[in-house]
Amino acid sequence: MSGIFDELSGAKGLRTEGKSAQNIAEFNAAVEEQEAKAIKLRGAFAQKRQVKKATAIKSALEAKLGAGLASPVAADLIAEQAAELELENLLLGFEGEVLAQRALNQAELDRLSGKLAKQRGKAAGRAANIRFGTQLATTPVGTEGGTLLTGFN
Numbered sequence: 474m475s476g477i478f479d480e481l482s483g484a485k486g487l488r489t490e491g492k493s494a495q496n497i498a499e500f501n502a503a504v505e506e507q508e509a510k511a512i513k514l515r516g517a518f519a520q521k522r523q524v525k526k527a528t529a530i531k532s533a534l535e536a537k538l539g540a541g542l543a544s545p546v547a548a549d550l551i552a553e554q555a556a557e558l559e560l561e562n563l564l565l566g567f568e569g570e571v572l573a574q575r576a577l578n579q580a581e582l583d584r585l586s587g588k589l590a591k592q593r594g595k596a597a598g599r600a601a602n603i604r605f606g607t608q609l610a611t612t613p614v615g616t617e618g619g620t621l622l623t624g625f626n
Contacts (some may be wrong), residue, residue, distance in 0.1 A: 483601050484600075484601030487601060488595055491592070491595060492594060495588060495591040497587070499584065501580075505580035506577065509580070512569055513570070516566055517566075
């Protein structure tokens with residue numbers, strides 16, 4: 474009869490294992506969400522730093538050109554440099570957003586896999602409970618040295 478009750482205790486273990494897997498997945502998801510926030514902050518900081526760098530580059534370019542600022546070529550050069558620097562800034566922001574979204578997607582995937590693990594644990598536990606019930610119902614009274622059901626003879 475001890476084999477029968479092993480099935481029952483195994484069912485609880487399977488459910489617990491599924492819940493533990495879900496808890497781990499939830500923790501991993503929270504870590505990924507924190508990573509997404511950190512990535513966004515790093516991206517914003519990189520953009521601010523790049524703006525300062527761009528201002529210094531434009532100032533240096535204007536200083537080099539000096540008196541030639543009135544020429545159309547100098548104006549085009551400054552405009553082109555400004556556009557390049559703006560594009561670089563936008564790219565930094567875009568990369569930050571893409572990486573942050575990747576971390577958020579991973580967090581969602583972690584949560585879903587945790588829910589799935591919990592459901593698998595529940596299903597495996599139910600199956601073990603059914604096996605327990607089937608074994609209990611089909612075990613002849615008085616076998617396996619059991620005394621639990623001998624009073625029903």
